[in-house]
Amino acid sequence: MYAFDFVKPATLSDAVAAMEQEGAQALAGGQTLLPTMKQRLNAPDILISLNGIAELRGVRREEDALVIGAATTHTEVARDAAADYPGLAALAGQIGDPSVRNRGTLGGSVANNDPSACYPAAVLGSGATIATSKREIAADDFFQGMFATALDDDELITAIRFPIPHKAAYAKFHQPASRFALTGAFVANFGDGVRVAITGASEEGVFRWTEAEAALSDNFDAAALDGLTLPAKGMIGDLHGTPEYRAHLVAVMTRRAVAAAR
Amino acid sequence: MNTISMTVNGKTVSAEAEGRTLLSGFLREGLGLTGTHVGCDTSQCGACVVHVDGKPVKSCSVLAMDVAGSEIRTIEGMANSDGSLNAIQQAFQDHHGLQCGFCTPGMVMAAAALLAENPRPTEAEIRDYLEGNICRCTGYQNIVKAVMAASGQDVSEMSAIAAQ
Ligand SMILES: Cc1cc2nc3c(=O)[nH]c(=O)nc-3n(C[C@H](O)[C@H](O)[C@H](O)COP(=O)(O)OP(=O)(O)OC[C@H]3O[C@@H](n4cnc5c(N)ncnc54)[C@H](O)[C@@H]3O)c2cc1C
Ligand code: FES
Ligand code: FES
Numbered sequence: 001m002y003a004f005d006f007v008k009p010a011t012l013s014d015a016v017a018a019m020e021q022e023g024a025q026a027l028a029g030g031q032t033l034l035p036t037m038k039q040r041l042n043a044p045d046i047l048i049s050l051n052g053i054a055e056l057r058g059v060r061r062e063e064d065a066l067v068i069g070a071a072t073t074h075t076e077v078a079r080d081a082a083a084d085y086p087g088l089a090a091l092a093g094q095i096g097d098p099s100v101r102n103r104g105t106l107g108g109s110v111a112n113n114d115p116s117a118c119y120p121a122a123v124l125g126s127g128a129t130i131a132t133s134k135r136e137i138a139a140d141d142f143f144q145g146m147f148a149t150a151l152d153d154d155e156l157i158t159a160i161r162f163p164i165p166h167k168a169a170y171a172k173f174h175q176p177a178s179r180f181a182l183t184g185a186f187v188a189n190f191g192d193g194v195r196v197a198i199t200g201a202s203e204e205g206v207f208r209w210t211e212a213e214a215a216l217s218d219n220f221d222a223a224a225l226d227g228l229t230l231p232a233k234g235m236i237g238d239l240h241g242t243p244e245y246r247a248h249l250v251a252v253m254t255r256r257a258v259a260a261a262r
Numbered sequence: 263m264n265t266i267s268m269t270v271n272g273k274t275v276s277a278e279a280e281g282r283t284l285l286s287g288f289l290r291e292g293l294g295l296t297g298t299h300v301g302c303d304t305s306q307c308g309a310c311v312v313h314v315d316g317k318p319v320k321s322c323s324v325l326a327m328d329v330a331g332s333e334i335r336t337i338e339g340m341a342n343s344d345g346s347l348n349a350i351q352q353a354f355q356d357h358h359g360l361q362c363g364f365c366t367p368g369m370v371m372a373a374a375a376l377l378a379e380n381p382r383p384t385e386a387e388i389r390d391y392l393e394g395n396i397c398r399c400t401g402y403q404n405i406v407k408a409v410m411a412a413s414g415q416d417v418s419e420m421s422a423i424a425a426q
Contacts, residue, residue: 100394
């Protein structure tokens, strides 16, 4: 790999200051960033490791929400969110494989906004709020298309606040080679409304399926989705699946998520 | 260049590392511990799995400086203290859980992590846990069988070739 500098601050304020340097980029689990640097798809001059900052780690309950530090690993979320938000914990426990889950983090996944990643569906489907080093951003404003987010270059995600729904589940159709979602649906029932977020389908990245939300808000049952379909236009087409196949899978996975919600 | 220290297989070691030095390179080139294999170098195959503070990670996708001060265990640290193979390694040999052996260090490290968390896993749990470890030779059946045997479970009903 090409040469770069590495720093590992112990506090968030030191990390925020380090991010202001020219060519600086945050390093969390490195499960996405290091492979892309090896391929020169990305070439920061200085990596700022977030792995030594205790205040960025951990899962805590705050009234009706679960607040999770950006540098919390998928393994930690799978374990520590299980009692309060089982649908979210189950999603974290299905990301990649155990070794990926031991390094990969919530903040890294959400900042990266891979169109087939799992966490963006939970963040958007829960109506979560992304807290950064500068401000708070609603999930509806955060995701801005494939690999694009509202974050500035020097902005760090510090934590994500997930309102806890009455019932929720994530249904993932595994793409067996990458272990990402070929298509996945996150459904959350808040009692006064239902949110449905879809990943791995649209060329615009994660999105809310508003027709399904309306139908499920009236009747939270998979049968409420009968007859609802999405157009294939704008869906991802690649060697793993055509746009038509993905549009079909969206409806199938949403039904499965409704049936599995608890 | 910086000199960094970590505990590798119970011994404190120090060696030079640059920012870009991967844990896999630090172990293989810095310390001469070439048992940790690099297959894909892109966090896909699991050949490079080692334990960092007891947890399996892909050492090709971790910077050495990021784990300075940690406890690392590699395949070289898995044998019994008298040098004989440990239960997992012996089971891989007994049940033909390897052919070329390239994936084996990562498989053994992942299997050891599984058995530490879950001492009597089901076949499905083994397959799920080893999802990130790719083998181009064995077809996995004998690897799963070896892990079952290493956990003290009866494998006499498990066929060597049947796919479950
Ligand atoms: C084999 C494999 C299988 C995988 N399977 C899945 C899967 O099934 N589902 C899934 O969702 N993902 C999957 N992933 C991706 C995995 O979840 C990654 O861990 C994740 O996408 C990136 O997180 P990270 O902590 O490793 O971030 P890094 O790779 O360190 O960083 C990723 C990006 O986020 C930025 N960043 C990191 N933290 C912050 C922060 N706090 N604030 C601002 N920017 C930040 C970095 O600068 C970089 O641009 C898989 C990865 C691999 C290698
Ligand atoms: S060499 Fe590290 S995962 Fe393949
Ligand atoms: S034994 Fe050859 S890759 Fe697994």
